[in-house]
Amino acid sequence: MSPEWIELGRGLCYGGAGLAFGLGGCGSAWGIAIAAHQCAGVLREKPELFGRMLIMLALPGTQGFYGFIAAILMMTQTGLIGGSVLKITLGTGFALFFVGLGCGLALFISAIKQGEASAAGISLIARRPEAAGRAILFPAFVETYAVVALLATVLFIIFLTQPLAIKSLGL
C-alpha cells in the first residue's frame, strides 16, 4: 500500500465526513427557516402559543447534530481524534466517502421535508391549539428516516474501519 493511496483514501474519508455534517447542517438550517416563517406568522396573532410552537420549530434541527455525530465518528474511528492513525486504503476511503454522502443527503432532504411538515403542524396548532399533541407526530415520522440514516452510517463506519474490512477493500 503506497503512501499516496493512503493519503487519497484518508482525504476521501474526511470528504465524506464533511459532506455528512455539511449537508445535515444546511438541511437543518433550511428546515428550521421554513418552520420559523410559519411560526412567526402565528405568533403575530397568538403569542401565547409560543411554548407549543417551540418543539415544532426545533425538530428539523436534529439532522445537523446527526451529521455532526457521523463526522465525529469517522474522525475517531480513523484515528484523527485520539488513538493511533489508521492506514486507510483507497477502497475504504471511497466507501467512507459515499457513506458520508448518503448520510448527508438523507439528513439534508429529511430536514427540509421535516421543516415543511412542521410548518403544516404549526398551521394546525394555530387553528386548533388542543391538537398540538397530534401535530407533533407528523414531523416526528419524518425524523424516523433521519435516525435510520444515522444508525446505518454509524454501523457502516464501525464495520468499514475494522482491519479485516480495510484489508479486503484493497489498494
Place this chain on the structure above:
Amino acid sequence: MFPKIPNIPKWGFVSGRISALEANFLPREFFMGIIAQECIDDIIPHLQETFLGDYLTPGTVWEDFSTLADRCFHDMVISIRNDCPSTIPADIFLLQSDYLNLKNAFSGAATFAFPMGTLGHEKLSAIAHGDFADLPGSVTEAGGFGEGEIYEVFPGVIDIFLDGAYLRHLLSLAQELESEMIRTYINDKVLASIVIILWRAVKQGIQTKRYEQYLLPLGDFTSVITELTGIQNPETWQAAIGGVIGDLFAESIELEMDDQISGFELRATNHLTRIARDGKSQTAGPERVFSFLSGFFVEMQNLKLVVTGRLNRIDQSLLKQRLKDCYV
C-alpha cells in the same frame, strides 16, 4: 387539489398568520344565534367575539354598521397585503372599492366614500379633475369608445362601462397568478357577475345590446356576452352560460320571480366559497391568502346581513334564507 408546499419560505409568515386568524371564523350557528335575538342590545356582546370586536367602541352608531364592517374588512385586507410577497391575492379584494371610488371620480366628485385600495386619493382626485393619465389599463381597454372618447363617458353608461373594467381587471389579476384555484374562482365570479348584470337589465326592460358595447372586451367571456345579449328571454340562457354557473342559473330561474336574481347571487356566492375552501388544505401560498380573504368577505357580508336585518326588524326566516354558506 393537492396542498402545495414549495411556497412556504415566501408565503410562510402570512400563511401562519392566516392559520391563527382562521381559528376566529364564525360558524353558521353563530349567525343563527344573532338572528334569533329579539333584543337589539343583546347582539353587542356576541359581536365582541368577532373580528369586529375592536371596532365596536362605546358610542358606535348602529346605523353605521355596514360602514364599520366594510372598514374592518378593508383594514384586514391591507394588513394581510403588507405581509404578502405578492400583493395580487389581496388586490383582488380591494378592486371593488377602487371601482366604486372611480365611479365617483368619473362623475367629478372630489370626495370618495369607499376605503382606498390600489388607487390612491391622488390618482382619484386627478381623474376627478379630468387628468386621465393614471387610469387603470382595464378602463382604457374598454371597447365601446374610440380613441380619446373614453374621457367623455356619459352618465348613462358609466356603470356598465366601469363594471366591464372591474371584471376585466379581475381577470387580468387572476392571470398573473399561477394558481388554478384562483383562476377558477375568478372565472366563475366574472361569469356570475355578467349573468346578474344582464339579468337585471332584462328585468328592467333595458336593451342588452348596449351592454355588449360597453362591457366588452372580457376575454373568454366575450362570446358568452354576445350570445346572451342576443337572447332576450333569460329562460333559455342556461346553455349559453354553461358549466356550474349555468346549472345554478337553471335552479334559480325556477324560483319565484322576485327571488330569482337574489337566489342566483346566493347560489353563486356559495359555489365560490366551496372553491375557496380548497385553499385551506394548503400550508402556504397565494391560494391560502386568497381563500382566507374570500372567507372573511363572506363572513362580513353575513354579519352585515344579520345585524342590519335584525336592526330593521326583517323577518327571521328571510334572514336565514339569505345567509351565505360560511367558510368554516
